[in-house]
Amino acid sequence: MRYVIALIMLLAAPVQAATLALGGDATMGCTLSLNGEIARGDAQEVGFFLEDYGLLGGGQRLCLNSAGGSFADAVQIAQRLVAQGIGTAVAEGAVCNGACALAFIGGTSAGAPDRRLHPGGRLGFHAPQITDAERAYTRAEVDTAYGVALIALSEVITLQSQSDFDFPASLLAELVATPPQSVRRVDTVADAALWRVTVTPVLAPDLPAKTLTEHACHNAALALWDVPGSAVQSLPEAFVNAQSVTSEGLELTTVYAFADNRARCRLTLTQGAPQIGSAGYPEIGARTAPLTAAMLHDPDRLLADLTAGQTPLAQIVARYTDGAVPPVALAQTTVQTCAPEAPQMRVTNVTEFVNMRVAPSFGARILRQAPKGEVLDLITAEPRFVGPSARRAACQSACSQPDQTAERAACITDNVLWHHVRAGGQTGWISRKYLGAP
Structure with missing residues (x-):
């Protein structure tokens, strides 16, 4: 299936379609990317994409680059991200406004907010838009568009009230108060802290x-x-x-x-x-x-x-x-982590080979077979934790406690930890269970 997202906003002119793709900005740790405006029906397409590529169950991060689009679908995308434990990110040079920013707020990992913004990225919120073309409208068109906008706004308010969704009340107030023609950007350190957006990577200040x-x-x-x-x-x-x-x-x-x-x-x-x-x-x-x-x-x-x-x-x-x-x-x-000490790892604990996949999941598509003994380059040292949120949280805790050696070993055996690796001219994911010291 080719995942192409076309913007079909009420009373809007046709625009260039957006796409969903595997992979993303390595600095932000993205395994998925969405580029372009969000259209009606895209929430369902996102669901199909995650299911077809075996990306359900967490351990993913979605890079967003979109000027906005359908608020109703953005709400549903955000709900899917929360339900599946998928984080979000806006990379350097990327823009995520309006409906895109609403989807961004759904970024979640291990039951906690996981939404990352590069200091060189732009993230902005505004109220739902009724129309985007300057022309004369009939009363019926305006009434219909206004009704759609109210429905979208009610869905945003409903989203904010859900117990499993981290949507700060102050952010909702800013969103509602900002006209569609304007953008309330996350501009300062205080904005990011208040709305629980992780700004990264950032150098610490040289201060007392x-x-x-x-x-x-x-x-x-x-x-x-x-x-x-x-x-x-x-x-x-x-x-x-x-x-x-x-x-x-x-x-x-x-x-x-x-x-x-x-x-x-x-x-x-x-x-x-x-x-x-x-x-x-x-x-x-x-x-x-x-x-x-x-x-x-x-x-x-x-x-x-x-x-x-x-x-x-x-x-x-x-x-x-x-x-x-x-x-x-x-x-x-300092606290120990489950990150390997060396920048490389060797395929082990297999008879002949292990499958390198497009995402950290045994249901994800296979890219290549890595033979036993092959040395792979680590793209990032820290592993990705996958599986049910409670299990991921327990394994993350075990990786941060020096005395929980047995618990860490169990997490590796249970395929909770996966590594992003490079070999044979390709990048992919392999469970830590099948990787050892080089």
């Missing part, structure tokens, strides 16, 4: 530890409680640098203000990408917000001004310890 902490705690409060920035204020005089280096990385606590009340903000810095740790307010609630390098920047900083890249965690921790924890020592105490 106190300033980094204030930025992180401010942005974490936005992410946790969906409050405007004016409700979060720093208390410089109450800064407490109570820190300790543990097997989890670096822990520190500082006093901060949230909604006019003083509370402790606790940061934990751990190895990982794009997350570098977590931030939360234990006196207010048990939840924590994932901490990224972008959240160490000033909340008012424009995303377009951020520098793409990745700062080693050791460099960030050194700012809190006056350089007392060198990179080597930190590497010995």
Whole structure:
């Protein structure tokens, strides 16, 4: 089946069709791509695509590049992404506006939001559009178009109210208030934090530890409680640098203000990408917000001004310890992952060969047969976790706990971990169960 998506908006002129394809921007970790405007019926086409290529069950990420389209289908696409645990991304140079941005919000992995925005990408929201052509319309046409727009808006509101869908109320308010001819862009670090969009890859700022902490705690409060920035204020005089280096990385606590009340903000810095740790307010609630390098920047900083890249965690921790924890020592105490140490892996645990597939799933199409003993290049070190959300979450946790050796081995045996590899001039996916040290 050829997946071509044609825009068929009410009262709209024909436009160039969009396409769904396997593969995507490697920097954003995409395994799927959608380019072009979203049309009526495309939600069903997305479902067919995922089913035909055996991509159900999570472990995927969809790169989006679209000027907009059908809001009704965007809502359904977002619901499919949540149900299947598929993340979303907007890569460098890509644009995702209107209906596309609505689909983007559905990005989910292991039951948590997984929506990534490159600092060089553009993401914008606006209310449903009634027409897109300037001409005289009959009263019947306007009434019909207005009715369609109201239905689309009601579907967006219904989507926001679903318990398994992470749709911040402040984002819904901005979407409704922004006319279709305008775009409310995710422009600042605060915007991204408030609407739980992961901006990556981003270099951490070269700032004093106190300033980094204030930025992180401010942005974490936005992410946790969906409050405007004016409700979060720093208390410089109450800064407490109570820190300790543990097997989890670096822990520190500082006093901060949230909604006019003083509370402790606790940061934990751990190895990982794009997350570098977590931030939360234990006196207010048990939840924590994932901490990224972008959240160490000033909340008012424009995303377009951020520098793409990745700062080693050791460099960030050194700012809190006056350089007392060198990179080597930190590497010995930070959380372990299931990422291989070498940039290559060898085919093993098979009689003759293992199938390299287009996606991390045994139902995905076979690209080639990798013979036993063949050395493959890793495209990314971190594995992709697939399967039911609870199982993925358990395996991700096992990979972050040094003492859970048996649990990690079970996850590998159960084919939860897959690696993106290159061999024979092709790139594809192979279960970690059939890969060993080179």
